[in-house]
Amino acid sequence: MEFEQYRILYNGNKIPTLGFGTDYIPKGEICIQAVTDAIEVGYRHIDNADCYDNQESVGLAIRNCIEKGIVKREDLFLVSKVPDWKQGYEETKACLKKSLEDMGLDYFDLYLVHSPLRGYADWCNKILETYKALEECYEEGLIKNIGVANFNRGHLMHLRQKVKILPTVNQFELHPEHQNKDVVDVCEKSYIQPVAWGALNQGRIFKNQTFINLAKKYDVTPSQIAIRWSYQKGYCPLARSIKKEHIKANFDIQNFEITSEDMKILDNLDGGEWSNTHDDSVCQTIYTSTKQLKKDDRKVYIYKLFSVIPFVKRIEYGTSKTKWFLFGVPILKITQKKQKQ
Ligand SMILES: NC(=O)c1ccc[n+]([C@@H]2O[C@H](COP(=O)([O-])OP(=O)(O)OC[C@H]3O[C@@H](n4cnc5c(N)ncnc54)[C@H](OP(=O)(O)O)[C@@H]3O)[C@@H](O)[C@H]2O)c1
Structure with a gap:
């Protein structure tokens, strides 16, 4: 079967299936080189955020690639996010515009609410203020798609009740050892595309014997097994690396297919170790x-x-x-x- 380079969002827009992650990449030369390598290798979906502290470097690398004719702006899918501490109507607009300015861009292809205000008593109302700002930025053409990140069932149900434009994606921790089935289920029912962050379980897969064995069997790398699993599940996997050979390998997952038996072996890893940096059970029980x-x-x-x-x-x-x-x-x-x- 032909490789799906894009997933189609419910609004008809396309999102490149494989995304390059830029969290933890130090700003400056390392970041500029990594993003340039990613674009040269073929990545078109670049995931960034206000709080990654490398927006200028990511933006510079992108602009250089455009100037050199390596890629056209319209072929890129650039993502950013508003952090918890900048949420709210005015603050969100200011944050989004500052990110565009810092990156030297006119628009984002996707802009996300980075997280659903964990531990914040009035999250229900504050999230709606943030979201309203995004709906207006969407109408103004500053963003082409609205999305959320780290939203669980309760948060998504809350949004579904209240907003004018439903989110197109939910970006959350999603890999064989943490399959987040409840959130995947509500995304599927709501036509929200799951974007899988930590597709390599932040490096843990390289020590996991199941990934090592399957990599040997298919003559690929453990990262290719993890990213291919995510692709075959219908997600958009995000993977990060600062090494060109790794970036290249992570993008090169088109020429093999994991059998349904081996997919089951990977499925059975659910419940393993995971980063758990954005878990939120606060509102889990609200809409059940x-x-x-x-x-x-x-x-x-x-x-x-x-x-x-x-x-x-x-x-x-x-x-x-x-x-x-x-x-x-x-x-x-x-x-x-x-x-x-
Ligand atoms: N929305 C959110 O709240 C959220 C949270 C976390 C992450 N994210 C997004 O998701 C992206 C991916 O997640 P992540 O950065 O946490 O971790 P990840 O991509 O799961 O793992 C990155 C680690 O894997 C290593 N690696 C990558 N490819 C490799 C290969 N082929 N061989 C050996 N090692 C390899 C990297 O080291 P090397 O650099 O040495 O290759 C790095 O240590 C982030 O960068 C960010 O854009 C979003």
Whole structure:
């Protein structure tokens, strides 16, 4: 089967399947070189964030690659995120604009709420203020897609009830040793693309005998096994490296396929060691009633139905997909109102 270079988001936009992570990469020469190597190797999806403290270097590497003709801006998919301590309506807008300025960019392809305000008593309202700012930045064209990160079922259910534009992706820790099945399930039901951070379990896979054995069997590296597993699951794996040979290997996963038996062996690793840097059980219990879930799933189904229009209309009218997608929103609102009565 042909390799899927892109996943299609529910709004019809495309996200390159394999993403390059830039967390922990020190700013300056190392970062500029790593991002340049990643683009040269073929990565088009570059994941960054306000709090990675390397935005200028990532931006510089990207601009250099564009100037040298290695890549065009429109072929890149650039991601950034607003951290907890800059959330809120005004603060989020300011953070997003500052990131664009620091990186020398006009827009982000995807902008994420970095995390759902862990341990913050009024997270429900504050998240909505942040999200409203993002919806407005989306309307202004500063971001092409809105997303979230580290949201669990409770957080996603809360958003689904309240926002105008549903998130396109949820980026969360996701690899064989931490499969986050509950969050994957709610993403699938909500047509939210899972983006898997820590696809290499922050390096732990290289000490895991299952990965080592499968790598030998397929004549590939343990990282290729982990990234291919994520790809075959339908996710967008993010992997980070500062070494060109590693970056190259991590992108080169197109020419082999893990059998369903071996996928099961990897699936059985669930519950192992994981980084657990963004776990949040605070609101886990809020939206667990089956009745509520069924109601919510119906709403999303109707929303999805209207999101088909852009696919059909795009063929006819080129770029008018947003207009058609927005046409679905008032109908979604009416349905929501009826269901609440
Ligand atoms: N949204 C969030 O809250 C969140 C949280 C964490 C991460 N992320 C995103 O996800 C990205 C990936 O996650 P991560 O950076 O935590 O860790 P990761 O990609 O799972 O693992 C990175 C580690 O693996 C090593 N490595 C990579 N390729 C290798 C290879 N082929 N052979 C041997 N070692 C290899 C790297 O070392 P070398 O450099 O030596 O190769 C590094 O130590 C991040 O960079 C970030 O963009 C998002």
